[in-house]
Amino acid sequence: AQSVAQPEDQVNVAEGNPLTVKCTYSVSGNPYLFWYVQYPNRGLQFLLKYITGDNLVKGSYGFEAEFNKSQTSFHLKKPSALVSDSALYFCAVRDTNAGKSTFGDGTTLTVKP
Amino acid sequence: EAGVAQSPRYKIIEKRQSVAFWCNPISGHATLYWYQQILGQGPKLLIQFQNNGVVDDSQLPKDRFSAERLKGVDSTLKIQPAKLEDSAVYLCASSLAPWGNQYFGPGTRLLVL
Numbered sequence: 001a002q003s004v005a006q007p008e009d010q011v012n013v014a015e016g017n018p019l020t021v022k023c024t025y026s027v028s029g030n031p032y033l034f035w036y037v038q039y040p041n042r043g044l045q046f047l048l049k050y051i052t053g054d055n056l057v058k059g060s061y062g063f064e065a066e067f068n069k070s071q072t073s074f075h076l077k078k079p080s081a082l083v084s085d086s087a088l089y090f091c092a093v094r095d096t097n098a099g100k101s102t103f104g105d106g107t108t109l110t111v112k113p
Numbered sequence: 114e115a116g117v118a119q120s121p122r123y124k125i126i127e128k129r130q131s132v133a134f135w136c137n138p139i140s141g142h143a144t145l146y147w148y149q150q151i152l153g154q155g156p157k158l159l160i161q162f163q164n165n166g167v168v169d170d171s172q173l174p175k176d177r178f179s180a181e182r183l184k185g186v187d188s189t190l191k192i193q194p195a196k197l198e199d200s201a202v203y204l205c206a207s208s209l210a211p212w213g214n215q216y217f218g219p220g221t222r223l224l225v226l
Binding site: 014034042044045046049051063072087090092094096099100101102103104105106 | 116146147148153154155156157158161168171204206211212214216217218219220225
């Protein structure tokens with residue numbers, strides 16, 4: 001069975017500092033990997049995805065993520081955090097064979113001024 | 114373009130009652146998903162449609178939950194009878210293709226008393 005782990009329930013960073021939100025996954029086939037963000041009182045929004053190709057994927061709002069096949073990880077990163085980045089972040093994996101999506105339990109990112 | 118529409122936004126029922134949720138996906142999106150999100154957890158896929166056919170319903174409690182997508186456009190999810198543990202947010206999402214970005218609706222918050 002496929003699974004996603006987001007080992008940190010909460011990540012706190014100061015504005016202007018780099019941020020990392022961690023994600024590891026387990027699938028039987030080749031993975032499609034996604035990050036979604038949920039701002040307070042708003043629906044889930046797509047942030048970025050890895051399908052194939054370059055291991056470093058760039059997405060919305062200056063976020064990027066690095067696919068590491070050997071470590072089965074897909075960590076979300078941003079070089080300089082903004083207070084407005086504070087939100088709940090979900091990592092998701094899809095098995096290219098089955099197509100079924102599995103989400104992690106989310107990481108709350110808080111960026112302090 | 115219009116986003117994914119869901120109704121109602123909120124619903125309070127007593128256990129053993131029935132309830133139905135409606136979803137209208139983004140126009141042209143062939144793939145439609147229903148998720149259950151319990152507080153503090155990530156979304157859990159209940160059922161995935163490709164046009165009007167079911168792709169995956171392995172996590173749908175079929176003794177009480179049912180879903181349909183007539184004509185391959187909008188969809189309804191029904192719970193009958195509801196249990197206390199069904200209290201959650203029910204999210205509908207759609208995508209152009211099975212492995213595409215998912216666009217989420219605002220969700221229906223269900224409270225079962």
